[in-house]
Amino acid sequence: MSVDTTFDGDTEKLSLRDFTEKAYLDYSMYVILDRALPHLGDGMKPVQRRIVYAMSELGLKATAKYKKSARTVGDVLGKFHPHGDSACYEAMVLMAQSFSYRYPLIDGQGNWGSPDDPKSFAAMRYTESRLAPYAEVLLQELGQGTVNWVPNFDGTMDEPEVLPARLPNVLLNGGTGIAVGMATDIPPHNLREVASACCHLLDHPQATLEDLCDLVPGPDMPTEAEIITPAEELRELYSKGRGSFRMRALWSREDGEIVITALPAQVSGARVLEQIAAQMQQKKLPMVVDLRDESDHENPTRLVIVPKRGKDLDALMAHLFATTDLERSYRVNLNMIGIDGRPQVKDLRQILVEWLSWRTGVVRRRLEYRLQKVRDRLHILEGLMTAYLNIDEVIAIIREEDKPREELMRRFELTEVQADAILDLKLRHLARLEEIKIRGEQDELNEERQRLEKTLDSDELMRKLIREEIESTAEQFGDERRSPLQERAEAQAFSEKDLLSADPVTVVLSKQGWIRAAKGHDIDAVGLNYKSGDAFKLASPGRMNQPCILLDSTGRSYTLDTHKLPSARGQGEPVTGHVSLPKGAMVDGLVCGRETDRVLLASDAGYGFVTRIDQLTSKTKNGKAALTLPKGAKVLPPVLLPQESALLAAVSSEGRLLVFPVEELPELARGKGNKVINIPTAKAATREELMTHVMLMGPEDTLVVNAGRQHLKLKGSELERYRGERGRRGSKLPRGYQRVDSLEVIND
Missing domain, CATH: 3.90.199.10 (Topoisomerase II, domain 5)
Structure with missing residues (x-):
């Protein structure tokens, strides 16, 4: 960067812009290269x-x-x-x-x-x-x-x-740092795996990144928690030098309790318990009863979660993984200062290749340093051997000459170093045995010199030496992988509905459209307190965590969250506050159940079909089309199908009863459906005859036909005379029972 400066006498003048720019750049480079x-x-x-x-x-x-x-x-x-x-x-x-x-x-x-x-x-x-x-x-x-x-x-x-x-410590221990305009996040790795990758590169310099990823499959953190990131994502991380990976705690079942034995790196067990306890206080974990920290010297990590009996432990742990530090994500940014002195984000292969190049330089300098030491020692030994071979003359020179070093150098053609070494000899080293020692040392050093020179002159021998040193160091300090690599499905937190209890409730709707939910199934819905001029219309048993489906007079379905309905202690709320009904429409059907439960929808025109609760579910207040009604037809109350096979009993206004297996009806998402009971076209057009009641029953159940004060019980052979195929006319009920008020089923 060029800076314009001027001088006024002894004072240097510099613009504030140039000064601050240079000062900030100098500071930035210092932080990057000498700190972070x-x-x-x-x-x-x-x-x-x-x-x-x-x-x-x-x-x-x-x-x-x-x-x-x-x-x-x-x-x-x-x-x-x-x-x-x-x-x-x-x-x-x-x-x-x-x-x-x-x-x-x-x-x-x-x-x-x-x-x-x-x-x-x-x-x-x-x-x-x-x-x-x-x-x-x-x-x-x-x-x-x-x-x-x-x-x-x-x-x-x-x-x-x-x-x-001797090993690429930049990968083994990793590191984090924040500089100016850049940062680094290098995770630790397993020593043996990294050493194996280095040796493979020495033997196969053209090895690809995929080959190296087979040997270094992922980071190896100090804790024993699982690394759950898929292998493909880890390979992409190593190819780009950036990315992230996830760790998940290890847990097991012990006597119906959850025991956590390993946490992700840098995660506090106390913090995890605080997070779980906070959810319990906020009533977001009703399935957890108690927490315990049983960690000690023998078990550094042992967190115990006590759930309610019968709860799905896998689902509970998936929720905790998604909402606490039991699962944690770690950033990776392989940014480091290279051997050229410049910071750079490098991929795995680039790191290992560059480190091996640096290591080769280190080993070469070590060998050259040792070779020079060997040569220097041989040079001295050569002078000492000369002295021993001419010991008497050497002693005479030392005794008689004023400048013995110069005389030794002249007489025996020695260097200053050799002459100084002779003069530094102690008297006891003039013994005959010293000559033998010198010759032995010369032989050893000559062998070492030849070996060093041969290694320095051969790339193959140099690679072999580096590989042997890496292998021996890995053997000395290496250990097994601590963080197992295990691909896992992504953790899902509980939804609001999942966290609700399955307490029984009865949803009640009044004639004027006021809705509420009473606790329990043994509720006298008719006897509840209603507003003046209002009365009971519909009721359906269900659970607090199940959706409530409404069916209006046009055949549209609406979904209400049962747990959000007002309590039956009051008189409820207008249903129009929860759904937007078409003009003139009113709610004629109500049913509660699980999303997988099947429901029978039918109109008084004699048509119907089977559908599921989730197909009737609507995410908007406007609802969705469900039952297509013929002109002038009305909706019959929906009926929840039992899990086992069932018979469908249908009654027309002329007192005709038809019983057939409900499986004969199609299962549709929406529509008009098929004929349940045959009503002649002329009578259907004038609405002279209608289908008034439908009821589901088991093969062994008793059907009770209520007509005024009379009750007709049909079972076995008595019910058999009304059996037929779907869409038939049905058989007439006996006199006195043809004006049917309701149908009931008695479970035998």
Whole structure:
């Protein structure tokens, strides 16, 4: 960016726009490169790298004694990272928490937080720490010329630019960070799976992303909860470098209770119980009776949910997965600083290829560093051997000459290094056995030099060495996958109806169109209190969680939520407040039932059909067309069909009775239906004869025909004479029973 500056004497003048733009860009680049994003090489942010390096400098290896964390934080701040001590300590705590890091870098002693409250850790003056064994993966090759060293913030000492990691730690432990204009969310992965993918790439450099996804099928979080995202979505995530995945808690049934044994990563068990308890208080979980937290040292996660008996536990857990942290989604953004020093979102193959390229450079520098050390030592040994072969002359020169080094160099054609090595020899090293030792060391070093030179000159041997080191490190630190991959159906929360109890109710409608719901089925609907001039018209038993279907005089159906109807303690509400009836229409039918229940719809013209409650259900107040009525015909009250096979009894106004199996009627969504009982066309046109009653009954039931004060009971052979095919004329009832008031069924 070019900046226009002017000078006025000793003062530099810069426009405010240019100054702020440059200052903000400088700050942005600092946050991106030196604070928020991990480096691809060692997978660490600067503060994490400095903490690990400072601990190694303090001698806090995995075998050392613990030291106060305040000592480590003090060294980090004073030598490498001049920032806040609390932020530095929090970064240190995170690396010690086994529920935050898949492979912790720090072994902590004391209170380092808990999964329920990760920030409940003790102050750094109370805790002690040392490096975890896994830190060796990052530090093992540090002093072997493998990485560049840069001055610290005040230039008084050097620190490593990056740690020489033997494994792609950027994938193993992952990381999160927010920079300026970009962020990173890298989930942890299984060490053995990532190592296998690296070895496969070394053997098959042209391996595709699909090949690598077979070896690294998904993230591996620190907890044992399931990763339920489909494999296709995970592959897409790894191909784009962005996406998300979901984790779901593990649960089992124990004596009719739900026991949760593993939670998604970074989810608090106490928080989950709070979420469930809140739903219980809001009466959104009537099927849950009690909650218990039985977690202890032996069972770090054990949450118990006690449901009511007979409840569907799978449906309950699906609801809890959808409404609580028992299922959680995690963002993925594989954004990191590459080996070119630039931040970039990379796919899985790009990460592994670039890391292997970086690792090859690290190993090459290590081998070259060691080769130079070997050559230097051989050079010195060559000078020492010369001295031993001419020991008397060498001793004479040292005793007699004023400048023995120059004389040794001239006499035996030695270099300064060789001459200094001879002069530094102690008297006890002049023994005869030292010559044997030198020759033995020369032979060993010559073999090592040849091996190093051969490896450095061969790409194949270099790849083999890297693969062997990766395999041995994976064998040492690898473990089994913790987060099983298991595709699951998407969780569905309970609807408002699902959460309702199935309490019995009776829906009652008055002649003037006032509707209400009384608790129970043994309700005297006729004897309820009605407004002056009003009276009972229709009633239907049902359940609180079942829909209520109304049928108007034009054949349209409407749906009411039974649980929203007013109580029968009052006189109800006008039905027109719930539905919009056509002008002049009134409700002539009422039925309650489950959505799968079948219903018989019929008109007094003698036509009818069977349908289901869900086909009559309407989502609007205007309803939907259901029963098509012939001209002048009226709706008969709908009848709920029993689950088992049934007979349909139909009575006409001329006293004719026809009984036939209801299965002979078609099942339709809407329409006119088929003939139930035959009414002659002439009589139907003048409405001289009508179908007045329909009733459903079982094959063994008794049909009672009520005519005034007389009651005719028909069963068995008596009922058989009225049996016929659907649409027949039917047989006449005996005299005195032809003016039928109602039909009843007695279950035998």
